[in-house]
Amino acid sequence: MPITLFNSIASWLLKKRFHQIELFLKYPEEVQEEVLLQLLEFAEDTEVGRTYDFESIESYKDFKERLPIVSYEEIQPIIERTRRGEQNLFWPTKVKLFAKSSGTTNAKSKFIPVSGEALEDCHYKSSKDLLCLYLNNNENSQLFTGKSLRLGGSKELYEDNGSLFGDLSAILIDNMPLWAEYSSTPSNKVSLMSDWESKLMAIIHESVQENVTSLAGVPSWMLVLMNKVLEETGKDNLFQVWENLEVYFHGGVNFNPYKEQYKKILPKNNFQYYEIYNASEGFFAIQDRNGADDLLLMLDYGIFYEFIPMDVYGALNEEAIPLWDIELGKNYAIVITTNSGLWRYKIGDTVRFTSKSPYRIKVTGRTKHHINVFGEELIIENAEEALKIACAKTGAEIMDYTAGPIFMVNKDKGAHEWIMEFRNLPKDFGAFVEIFDNALKSLNSDYEAKRLHNITLNAPIVHEARKNLFYDWLKKNDKLGGQHKIPRLSNKRDYLDELLLMNK
Numbered sequence: 001m002p003i004t005l006f007n008s009i010a011s012w013l014l015k016k017r018f019h020q021i022e023l024f025l026k027y028p029e030e031v032q033e034e035v036l037l038q039l040l041e042f043a044e045d046t047e048v049g050r051t052y053d054f055e056s057i058e059s060y061k062d063f064k065e066r067l068p069i070v071s072y073e074e075i076q077p078i079i080e081r082t083r084r085g086e087q088n089l090f091w092p093t094k095v096k097l098f099a100k101s102s103g104t105t106n107a108k109s110k111f112i113p114v115s116g117e118a119l120e121d122c123h124y125k126s127s128k129d130l131l132c133l134y135l136n137n138n139e140n141s142q143l144f145t146g147k148s149l150r151l152g153g154s155k156e157l158y159e160d161n162g163s164l165f166g167d168l169s170a171i172l173i174d175n176m177p178l179w180a181e182y183s184s185t186p187s188n189k190v191s192l193m194s195d196w197e198s199k200l201m202a203i204i205h206e207s208v209q210e211n212v213t214s215l216a217g218v219p220s221w222m223l224v225l226m227n228k229v230l231e232e233t234g235k236d237n238l239f240q241v242w243e244n245l246e247v248y249f250h251g252g253v254n255f256n257p258y259k260e261q262y263k264k265i266l267p268k269n270n271f272q273y274y275e276i277y278n279a280s281e282g283f284f285a286i287q288d289r290n291g292a293d294d295l296l297l298m299l300d301y302g303i304f305y306e307f308i309p310m311d312v313y314g315a316l317n318e319e320a321i322p323l324w325d326i327e328l329g330k331n332y333a334i335v336i337t338t339n340s341g342l343w344r345y346k347i348g349d350t351v352r353f354t355s356k357s358p359y360r361i362k363v364t365g366r367t368k369h370h371i372n373v374f375g376e377e378l379i380i381e382n383a384e385e386a387l388k389i390a391c392a393k394t395g396a397e398i399m400d401y402t403a404g405p406i407f408m409v410n411k412d413k414g415a416h417e418w419i420m421e422f423r424n425l426p427k428d429f430g431a432f433v434e435i436f437d438n439a440l441k442s443l444n445s446d447y448e449a450k451r452l453h454n455i456t457l458n459a460p461i462v463h464e465a466r467k468n469l470f471y472d473w474l475k476k477n478d479k480l481g482g483q484h485k486i487p488r489l490s491n492k493r494d495y496l497d498e499l500l501l502m503n504k
Helices: 003-026 028-042 047-051 060-066 072-083 116-137 168-174 178-182 196-207 219-233 256-265 380-394 429-443 445-454 469-476 494-502
Strands: 097-100 111-114 147-150 158-160 163-166 212-217 247-250 272-279 282-286 295-297 303-309 331-338 345-356 359-366 397-406 415-424 461-464
Touching (some): 003 028, 028 303, 028 331, 072 111, 111 116, 111 168, 116 168, 116 247, 116 282, 163 168, 196 219, 219 247, 219 256, 256 380, 272 295, 282 331, 380 429, 397 469, 397 494, 415 469, 429 461, 469 494
Parallel strands (some): 097 163, 147 212, 415 461
Antiparallel strands (some): 097 111, 158 163, 272 282, 282 295, 295 359, 331 345, 397 415
């Protein structure tokens, strides 16, 4: 099929979908209630459905009173039974695909079920919606006159007892519809290579000759790839390699720490950045406006949402609320019920709503990615905004970082200890630390209270990481490429101590 014809047909089909999106924008509560009741009806004859008598549930109130909120550890036994071949336990159609989590918050691997319904009605549907929303906002786009350079996981799929497991990106690539494969580079064979460093060169070899119009992948790893492209081609910026490049679709980690580095490699004011929010458990939100810093919550992907206010998360009075009861500006942990058979499942992410009409969110961090040893409740959103302020004021650029607590010993006070790898060092390191500390105080009143007159917390200690420290740590732990991320904040010192030891 000629590329111009493909471009016209794809654009027309994607724009048609926008009218369906408008339906849940207008009737969000009704759409979500319908999703819930359809999921319950579809799974009423499963083992879980019979246990909780799905057939008799007629409302969200019944659902909330009947089913408990669960963590992965609580549903692991039934997932393992499915991985060994039992079916119809938590979902009525055959489940043989499992997304293996990268394990950044827990050393134990998680195997998240991925049903056929989730592949079609969530993951692939969301990919089309991302393009639909982008095209709706950029009518002169020439996206489909070229290809998308996708940077997925670095692990192939593995078989065990008749089930398949691997990175979510490997599952998606292996089951990719023809339209997506036709419009992507590199080839599936290269995308699924397991050795990251060999894969990097293979991607460059296949892609530099293509007309690449978009990029898609996790910011940290995409940055590694882009710098390697420039190194191999001898070019100054990516537009000298791909002159029709117009947008970067990104997700997985906060983009703010990387944005200035991207602007240097992609020096066009009209170049677009579009953020997505997905996980092994599903695809949740998409940036729906040019230049926005929040994401539209997608309500018709076979996922029913609930939210636990973080001020009661883990407490005896912990309780989830539906979408229509949320408050703006408040931090929530997400609970999902999905078309892969996850029922009231805590995914471990936290979000804050910026709008109710329509429902838009910002991802604020992980329920386990924070430091709250001294009651300071420091979350990733605070840390990355403070780093952005400190970098802007001192001319620094940060590539990666992690932090943990210094515990109180005897009469010593606590503190936070950070190790940061800089692309550009601050002009004055002491000033950088002071600005960073003050920014954290201005962003987080609990941190400010603990730092007041050093009552509980001393000033933060910041170490400069040697070049490639975090890359070497990921390589040592077999976490190079794809979906793997640097653990940012932790209540323990495991990551921090290992990195400090490697930094000597």
